[in-house]
Amino acid sequence: MAAHGPFDLTIADPPYGVTSLWWDKRVDDWQAVAAACLKPSGSLWVFGSLRYLLADADRFEAAGLRYAQDIVWRKANGTGFAADRFKRMHEIVVQFYRRDALWREVHNDVQRVPAVTRNKSVQMSRAVNHTGAIGAAGYHDDGTRIMKSVIEMNGVRGGLHGTEKPVALLAILIRTSCPPGGLVGDFFAGSGAVGEAAALTGRNYVGCEIDPHMAEHARGRLAARA
Numbered sequence: 192m193a194a195h196g197p198f199d200l201t202i203a204d205p206p207y208g209v210t211s212l213w214w215d216k217r218v219d220d221w222q223a224v225a226a227a228c229l230k231p232s233g234s235l236w237v238f239g240s241l242r243y244l245l246a247d248a249d250r251f252e253a254a255g256l257r258y259a260q261d262i263v264w265r266k267a268n269g270t271g272f273a274a275d276r277f278k279r280m281h282e283i284v285v286q287f288y289r290r291d292a293l294w295r296e297v298h299n300d301v302q303r304v305p306a307v308t309r310n311k312s313v314q315m316s317r318a319v320n321h322t323g324a325i326g327a328a329g330y331h332d333d334g335t336r337i338m339k340s341v342i343e344m345n346g347v348r349g350g351l352h353g354t355e356k357p358v359a360l361l362a363i364l365i366r367t368s369c370p371p372g373g374l375v376g377d378f379f380a381g382s383g384a385v386g387e388a389a390a391l392t393g394r395n396y397v398g399c400e401i402d403p404h405m406a407e408h409a410r411g412r413l414a415a416r417a
């Protein structure tokens with residue numbers, strides 16, 4: 192696998208190797224390429240089941256990638272391939288950054304959403320006559336809250352790829368981890384959903400896809416947006 196860079200953000204949605212689909216073969220050591228193509232301030236967001244990620248834990252480590260955090264994408268419509276397991280309604284997305292970088296130097300624009308319910312901790316702090324002196328500027332409630340690590344969003348139906356990810360979810364990752372105008376790398380591009388999210392959010396994009404037909408579809412999708 193070859194990739195251009197350096198990337199501000201790389202998104203990787205690798206094959207998990209759990210079906211008999213021809214493209215669903217585990218790819219070895221892509222993590223080393225991802226690490227080599229990442230800016231010191233960059234990060235890598237990886238889609239994967241815990242089963243997939245644990246099996247590859249040593250490879251992330253050997254590539255010099257450090258775990259930062261994970262989020263859960265909770266789907267409204269899950270997948271039930273196996274009758275002997277829970278119906279799977281979620282996917283994990285894990286953020287890594289370079290071990291030789293400092294976390295505070297990694298681009299991290301934590302997303303905020305409108306506060307739709309009253310925040311208990313704020314109510315409690317008021318009850319004890321909170322002075323508001325949080326940080327130098329004091330506490331100011333701007334009506335937003337930090338986005339939660341569980342994101343509920345429908346999966347894509349009738350997309351170009353069987354495991355296509357929602358553009359809105361990808362746009363959250365991009366806004367969080369890539370500065371405006373920065374470069375997003377997409378290691379397993381499939382339908383090019385990451386490319387569409389990059390265009391939507393004003394970032395540049397390079398995608399890698401091994402299936403020439405899928406790559407052609409992705410190119411067409413992105414050309415239609417340009």
Ligand SMILES: C[S@@+](CC[C@H](N)C(=O)[O-])C[C@H]1O[C@@H](n2cnc3c(N)ncnc32)[C@H](O)[C@@H]1O
Pocket residue numbers: 192204205206214215216218352354355356357378379380381382383384385399400401402405
């Ligand atoms: C899980 S799918 C990605 C779906 C994509 N995120 C989307 O939203 O459409 C994984 C993709 O990786 C591609 N792939 C598999 N091995 C690859 C390799 N060595 N290099 C690049 N792409 C590869 C497959 O063809 C497949 O399209």
